[in-house]
Amino acid sequence: MKITIIGTGYVGLVTGACLAEIGNDVFCFDVDERKIAILNDGGVPIHEPGLAEVIARNRAAGRIRFSTDVDASVMHGDVQFIAVGTPPDEDGSADLQYVLAAARAIGARMNGFKVIVDKSTVPVGTAKRVSEALAGELARRNEAHGFSVVSNPEFLKEGAAVEDFMRPDRIVLGCDDDENGQRARAMMKQLYSPFNRNHERTMYMDVRSAEFTKYAANAMLATRISFMNELANLADEVGADIEYVRRGIGSDPRIGYSFLYAGCGYGGSCFPKDVQALIRTASEHGHDLKVLNAVEAVNERQKNVLVDKILNELGSDLTGKTFAVWGLAFKPNTDDMREAPSRPLIAALLRKGASVRAYDPVALDEAKRVFGLDLSGTAEFERLSFQHDPYEATEGADALLIVTEWKEFKSPDFGRLKAQLSAPLVFDGRNLYEPSEMRKQGIKYTAIGRGRVL
Numbered sequence: 001m002k003i004t005i006i007g008t009g010y011v012g013l014v015t016g017a018c019l020a021e022i023g024n025d026v027f028c029f030d031v032d033e034r035k036i037a038i039l040n041d042g043g044v045p046i047h048e049p050g051l052a053e054v055i056a057r058n059r060a061a062g063r064i065r066f067s068t069d070v071d072a073s074v075m076h077g078d079v080q081f082i083a084v085g086t087p088p089d090e091d092g093s094a095d096l097q098y099v100l101a102a103a104r105a106i107g108a109r110m111n112g113f114k115v116i117v118d119k120s121t122v123p124v125g126t127a128k129r130v131s132e133a134l135a136g137e138l139a140r141r142n143e144a145h146g147f148s149v150v151s152n153p154e155f156l157k158e159g160a161a162v163e164d165f166m167r168p169d170r171i172v173l174g175c176d177d178d179e180n181g182q183r184a185r186a187m188m189k190q191l192y193s194p195f196n197r198n199h200e201r202t203m204y205m206d207v208r209s210a211e212f213t214k215y216a217a218n219a220m221l222a223t224r225i226s227f228m229n230e231l232a233n234l235a236d237e238v239g240a241d242i243e244y245v246r247r248g249i250g251s252d253p254r255i256g257y258s259f260l261y262a263g264c265g266y267g268g269s270c271f272p273k274d275v276q277a278l279i280r281t282a283s284e285h286g287h288d289l290k291v292l293n294a295v296e297a298v299n300e301r302q303k304n305v306l307v308d309k310i311l312n313e314l315g316s317d318l319t320g321k322t323f324a325v326w327g328l329a330f331k332p333n334t335d336d337m338r339e340a341p342s343r344p345l346i347a348a349l350l351r352k353g354a355s356v357r358a359y360d361p362v363a364l365d366e367a368k369r370v371f372g373l374d375l376s377g378t379a380e381f382e383r384l385s386f387q388h389d390p391y392e393a394t395e396g397a398d399a400l401l402i403v404t405e406w407k408e409f410k411s412p413d414f415g416r417l418k419a420q421l422s423a424p425l426v427f428d429g430r431n432l433y434e435p436s437e438m439r440k441q442g443i444k445y446t447a448i449g450r451g452r453v454l
């Protein structure tokens with residue numbers, strides 16, 4: 001099938017590459033010339049395991065191309081995926097300007113029946129607005145072409161995006177039930193049929209329910225995390241270990257083990273913005289989502305928990321102290337720094353007078369860029385440095401902080417760490433180590449919900 005992808009970011013690029021992988025003819029369009037230039041030079045602008053290989057294979061087979069040419073983009077695809085960003089607006093609602101611009105770009109050029117697929121995460125009612133934008137452009141041109149807007153929210157996780165896309169838990173398709181909607185549904189069914197060979201994964205529903213399902217999923221996952229973080233903080237007070245508690249409750253199949261890890265807060269481009277957007281949608285309808293307001297408040301507080309623990313241990317003035325930070329990306333296996341808990345944490349340490357030596361296996365370039373945007377020109381920025389080796393960061397530091405659970409941090413050389421740190425102090429925001437093992441190593445270990453400083 002001929003597919004156009006509008007927006008070649010984390011979702012668009014993975015969607016395009018994976019749809020090419022199963023044999024489709026894919027045209028990826030983006031307004032960002034830098035991104036398209038990198039792709040056309042054979043590179044990949046983001047770090048996502050396995051993605052470079054899929055793109056290279058399909059480029060060589062002539063099944064995927066990248067362009068900033070909007071005319072060619074709209075002409076190409078019978079199915080047009082909109083996968084542009086929907087960042088939070090000032091009031092927390094989803095900013096739909098990029099989605100609607102993409103819709104207008106399609107409407108201004110379409111020359112026959114098109115299926116327009118909302119892949120971006122968008123509030124309930126957006127498909128209707130996309131339809132209106134398309135119809136408005138057609139009317140302006142005095143042209144009449146059939147189209148239907150389908151909601152097909154994406155559930156991939158960064159760091160596992162290719163795997164998630166190729167083996168989805170479910171494919172949600174919200175279609176209208178008029179004639180064009182049924183035609184669109186049949187085309188989408190055909191497009192996704194290779195993913196359903198083992199068992200049927202597609203769930204058909206109305207458009208508004210599909211739009212809502214995406215927010216409900218992220219809100220539920222964020223709720224589990226904030227719930228565990230709140231209990232972890234209590235576990236610290238009462239002297240229980242949240243890791244035992246996690247296993248104890250996760251073994252109940254009604255609860256399950258996933259997304260119960262306490263830590264220094266959830267980040268990323270999705271949970272924070274989608275929780276906010278759902279709260280905002282509710283308030284527009286006169287509803288106060290009490291649970292989700294608490295989920296957000298707990299997460300905001302959780303991003304300060306490591307700093308509080310450090311101040312508790314070392315006193316409120318950190319002038320002259322140096323901290324090694326392992327992990328900058330919002331989660332492992334990505335270079336994405338959007339809403340990464342490392343950002344407020346490092347900013348707070350710098351504000352308290354400390355110096356920070358930061359290390360991440362893949363996010364260093366992106367970290368330099370975002371910390372530059374956040375802090376450049378300030379005295380604090382002078383006290384932040386980036387290291388290319390984790391142990392270079394710890395040499396002579398007053399403590400080590402773990403912020404992202406990269407695999408390479410799971411079994412460090414504790415002897416070397418202890419010898420290098422000026423005091424054997426580890427603050428772990430991701431609960432990577434066993435407190436008893438750390439005690440044996442002679443390292444003072446503070447984690448999240450594992451009891452007070454040991």
Ligand SMILES: NC(=O)c1ccc[n+]([C@@H]2O[C@H](COP(=O)([O-])OP(=O)(O)OC[C@H]3O[C@@H](n4cnc5c(N)ncnc54)[C@H](O)[C@@H]3O)[C@@H](O)[C@H]2O)c1
Pocket residue numbers: 006007008009010011012029030031032035083084085086098101102119120121122154155156157158269270
């Ligand atoms: N990142 C994820 O893990 C993930 C997962 C599921 C859903 N989503 C949702 O998917 C959407 C995209 O997220 P992302 O992380 O891929 O964003 P992103 O910022 O990585 O990519 C968006 C891309 O759209 C491009 N763009 C903006 N306006 C455009 C236009 N008018 N025409 C063409 N291109 C345009 C930008 O240049 C950018 O490259 C969001 O709604 C997000 O909530 C993201």
Ligand SMILES: O=c1ccn([C@@H]2O[C@H](COP(=O)(O)OP(=O)(O)O[C@H]3O[C@H](CO)[C@@H](O)[C@H](O)[C@H]3O)[C@@H](O)[C@H]2O)c(=O)[nH]1
Pocket residue numbers: 121154155156157158159218221225258259260261262263264265266267268269270271330331
């Ligand atoms: O038990 C857990 C699991 C995750 N996290 C944190 O939660 C954040 C988000 O992690 P994750 O969900 O793995 O990454 P995302 O790539 O943001 O994926 C989420 O957001 C995407 C965009 O909407 C959805 O498509 C995915 O299904 C959804 O998992 C990260 O900061 C994690 O450190 C925890 O603190 N504890």
